[in-house]
Amino acid sequence: xxxxxxxxxxxxxxxxxxxxxxxxxxxxxxxxxxxxxxxxxxxxxxxxxxxxxxxxxxxxxxxxxxxxxxxxxxxxxxxxxxxxxxxxxxxxxxxxxxxxxxxxxxxxxxxxxxxxxxxxxxxxxxxxxxxxxxxxxxxxxxxxxxxxxxxxxxxxxxxxxxxxxxxxxxxxxxxxxxxxxxxxxxxxxxxxxxxxxxxxxxxxxxxxxxxxxxxxxxxxxxxxxxxxxxxxxxxxxxxxxxxxxxxxxxxxxxxxxxxxxxxxxxxxxxxxxxxxxxxxxxxxxxxxxxxx
Amino acid sequence: xxxxxxxxxxxxxxxxxxxxxxxxxxxxxxxxxxxxxxxxxxxxxxxxxxxxxxxxxxxxxxxxxxxxxxxxxxxxxxxxxxxxxxxxxxxxxxxxxxxxxxxxxxxxxxxxxxxxxxxxxxxxxxxxxxxxxxxxxxxxxxxxxxxxxxxxxxxxxxxxxxxxxxxxxxxxxxxxxxxxxxxxxxxxxxxxxxxxxxxxxxxxxxxxxxxxxxxxxxxxxxxxxxxxxxxxxxxxxxxxxxxxxxxxxxxxxxx
Numbered sequence: 103x104x105x106x107x108x109x110x111x112x113x114x115x116x117x118x119x120x121x122x123x124x125x126x127x128x129x130x131x132x133x134x135x136x137x138x139x140x141x142x143x144x145x146x147x148x149x150x151x152x153x154x155x156x157x158x159x160x161x162x163x164x165x166x167x168x169x170x171x172x173x174x175x176x177x178x179x180x181x182x183x184x185x186x187x188x189x190x191x192x193x194x195x196x197x198x199x200x201x202x203x204x205x206x207x208x209x210x211x212x213x214x215x216x217x218x219x220x221x222x223x224x225x226x227x228x229x230x231x232x233x234x235x236x237x238x239x240x241x242x243x244x245x246x247x248x249x250x251x252x253x254x255x256x257x258x259x260x261x262x263x264x265x266x267x268x269x270x271x272x273x274x275x276x277x278x279x280x281x282x283x284x285x286x287x288x289x290x291x292x293x294x295x296x297x298x299x300x301x302x303x304x305x306x307x308x309x310x311x312x313x314x315x316x317x318x319x320x321x322x323x324x325x326x327x328x329x330x331x332x333x334x335x336x337x338x339x340x341x342x343x344x345x346x347x348x349x350x351x352x353x354x355x356x357x358x359x360x361x362x363x364x365x366x367x368x369x370x371x372x373x374x375x376x377x378x379x380x381x382x383x384x385x386x387x388x389x390x391x392x393x394x
Numbered sequence: 395x396x397x398x399x400x401x402x403x404x405x406x407x408x409x410x411x412x413x414x415x416x417x418x419x420x421x422x423x424x425x426x427x428x429x430x431x432x433x434x435x436x437x438x439x440x441x442x443x444x445x446x447x448x449x450x451x452x453x454x455x456x457x458x459x460x461x462x463x464x465x466x467x468x469x470x471x472x473x474x475x476x477x478x479x480x481x482x483x484x485x486x487x488x489x490x491x492x493x494x495x496x497x498x499x500x501x502x503x504x505x506x507x508x509x510x511x512x513x514x515x516x517x518x519x520x521x522x523x524x525x526x527x528x529x530x531x532x533x534x535x536x537x538x539x540x541x542x543x544x545x546x547x548x549x550x551x552x553x554x555x556x557x558x559x560x561x562x563x564x565x566x567x568x569x570x571x572x573x574x575x576x577x578x579x580x581x582x583x584x585x586x587x588x589x590x591x592x593x594x595x596x597x598x599x600x601x602x603x604x605x606x607x608x609x610x611x612x613x614x615x616x617x618x619x620x621x622x623x624x625x626x627x628x629x630x631x632x633x634x635x636x637x638x639x640x641x642x643x644x645x646x647x648x649x
Contacts, residue, residue, distance in 0.1 A: 289471035292441055297485035297536055298461035307488070311475050388474040388518050 172358035177365070180358045189359070190350065192342050198370070201343040204260065204335060205328045208267020212324060216272045217317060220279025221310065233276070241273040246334045263335040263343075270331045271324040278320025282313025315389040318382050325378060329371040344370075408433055408444075409597040415540075415589075420566045420573040420609050422587030424580060424633065426640055430598025431576045432544065438574065439463055439542050451539065461485065464533030468545040471529060472517050478504070478528050479513035485536035503531040506568070507561065523554035530565060540572040548578060556617055559585055563613040580637065581621060584629050585612060592633060594640050601636065604629065 132138040154174065160166060161173035168176065185194040192200075222229040245266050256262035286309055294304045336345035344363050351359035382389070408430045415421055423431045436442040438449050440459040449456045451463075465471070472481055480487075482503055483496040491499075504510050507527040517525060526546060533541055546562070547555045559582060566573050577583050583590050590604040606629065608620050620626055 287470040289467040289469070290473065292439070292459065293465055293467065293471040293532075294484075294488075295441075295459035296439065296461070296463060296465040296538075297488060297532070299484075299488040303488050307484075308473065311473075314475075386475075388516065 169355060170357055172361055176358045177362045180356075181362050181366075184359070184362070189347050190341070194366075197342055197344050197347050198366070201332055201336070201345060202370075204263045204343065205267055205325075205332055207260075207264045208335075209271050209321075209325060209328050211264070211268045212271025212328075213275055213321060215268075216275025217279050219272075220276040220317075221283055221305075221313070223276065224280040224283025224313075225305075225309070230280075237273050237276055240269070241277075245270050245331045246337075249334060249337060258340075263340065266335040267328050267331055270327050274324040274327060275317070275320050278316045278323075279313055282316030283309055285316060286312045315386050318378075318386060318389075322375060322378050322382070325374055326371065329367065329374065332367070408437075409599050411447075411598070411600060413591065413600065413603070415572050415574070417570060417572060419589055420563075420575065420587060421589045421591060422575045422577055422583040423591045423593060424577060424583040424637070425593030425598070426595060426637060426644065427578075428598075429593040429595040431593055433598065434593075435542055435544055435574070435576055438540075439465055461489075461536050462539045464536055464538035464541045466526070466529045466533050466541065466543040466546045468548045472525055472532070474517045477514050477516055478509060478520070481517060481528050482531045482535050484532060489536075499535055503534055506534070506565070507531045521554075522550050523558055526550065526558060527561070530561070534565070534569065538571065540574060543573065543575045545576055545578060547582065555579075555582070560613065560617055562586060563609055566609070567613050580630060580633050584608060584626060584633065585617065585621060590633070592636055595644065601640075604633075 129135065129138075158174050161168065161171060161176075165171075172180075181194070188194065189197065219229075219233060223233050224230075248269070249266070252262045252266055256265055290308055290312065291304060294308045299307065332343070333345035333348065336343040337349060340346040344367055348360050348363035348367075351357075351363065411434060423434070425431050433442065437444050438456070440456050440463065443457070456463075473484065476484070479497075479500045482500045486496045486499060500513060504513060507530055509524065509527050509531070512520070512524070517528065520528065529546070543562075547558050550558060562573070562575070563586065565571075575583075575586055577586070584604075584606060585608050587604070587606055588609040590606055591600055592602045592604075593599065594601045608626060612620055
């Protein structure tokens with residue numbers, strides 16, 4: 103490579119430093135342009151830091167009593183103590199584990215039954231007619247409302263909590279699977295018939311796979327709802343679980359534990375969603391690329 | 395073919411459609427929207443059953459879709475979760491053909507449609523023209539007797555469209571299959587069709603049929619030359635005249 107070329111490259115590099123975005127910088131109209139809100143992750147970091155700082159500042163200034171507004175250190179200390187010594191007989195890992203087990207069991211069962219029912223509703227008039235009023239009736243009822251019923255029917259064991267989470271998952275998955283079936287382009291079905299595929303092959307190789315993006319979106323929503331319903335589920339006469347821990351601590355005004363539990367649930371929920379997102383990218387790479 | 399319209403009144407979509415195709419034919423169908431050309435294609439494909447009359451292939455009556463009639467759609471019919479090769483081998487794989495034979499078939503067809511080296515590319519990474527090449531190859535993989543195309547090149551840009559027209563002619567001449575093409579483009583209809591059927595609406599019927607020489611010559615000659623030749627222009631003007639007078643009858647006020 104010649105000397106002149108190298109210096110040209112350096113010049114270009116300097117230019118790139120100044121003009122980080124090339125063409126985007128040349129746009130004269132950005133308000134309303136969706137591309138203008140791309141990036142900006144740095145502001146997320148800033149917002150978390152500022153929130154933490156305000157938290158710390160308010161505790162130091164003692165504007166609010168530490169009884170209601172525990173400091174970040176107090177929450178961290180409680181986290182370490184409960185992680186090592188446990189809370190009411192279970193370590194933090196055990197509380198978290200049992201909560202995760204309940205969520206995953208309810209969620210898993212919801213998917214296991216929800217996907218076939220949703221596919222059935224999307225494919226068959228009779229199944230749709232049967233299930234539609236039932237699901238539409240129970241779907242808008244908040245899970246908290248049937249907690250008493252679940253206690254009466256299922257007792258105080260784990261099954262009641264799993265049932266609640268199952269119900270929360272089931273309707274969401276059914277609706278998304280049904281929408282997934284409806285989203286198939288009739289050309290794909292016709293093409294598959296013309297290529298000699300049987301009904302069963304069309305269901306397996308075309309309809310089900312075509313519905314996967316919708317089903318996966320439903321699963322992500324359902325997972326969020328499940329995690330959110332966990333506290334309600336653990337109100338059902340539990341003695342363990344993160345949700346129960348928070349409820350129990352609030353009874354004794356252990357605000358630091360409550361706050362710690364809330365943050366923990368937020369972090370775990372966020373992590374699960376990130377995992378599901380990356381799984382989605384791996385399993386359904388065609389989703390974000392638009393339909394051909 | 396009659397069906398109930400949205401207002402409950404029966405709609406006569408097709409009437410007195412009577413024609414036959416032989417092995418050597420590539421038939422193009424042209425007509426204003428609403429003339430029933432898609433209905434006709436769906437009847438031949440077996441997705442609609444006619445209220446009266448029947449369609450025969452080799453003397454057998456068509457009652458539903460089948461492997462003997464391959465379909466190429468304008469858009470949206472490829473399986474975007476599969477690679478190019480998996481799309482092409484879909485038909486044979488569903489029929490349980492062994493993997494080795496499928497792979498050979500795929501390689502052969504990739505060469506035929508000019509997609510060498512794209513076997514493992516996902517569909518969503520292909521341009522519109524290349525996607526239609528896959529659609530053509532996928533339909534040929536089943537070795538159908540007839541290829542039915544529903545506006546196969548309608549979604550492509552003008553340049554790609556010209557190239558694909560030549561490819562369609564090449565496939566027609568090399569495979570010697572019957573091809574049935576529905577199109578909106580007068581030029582395309584004349585260029586591709588060894589026979590051109592012009593249809594008129596309300597109810598859909600055939601107004602005129604042309605026997606044309608351009609398809610037979612089109613594969614090796616320069617398509618621009620053919621399309622600007624005096625004979626081609628004469629046919630084009632005649633067909634345009636027919637289509638325009640139909641349009642005027644439909645909406646005399648004009649737009």
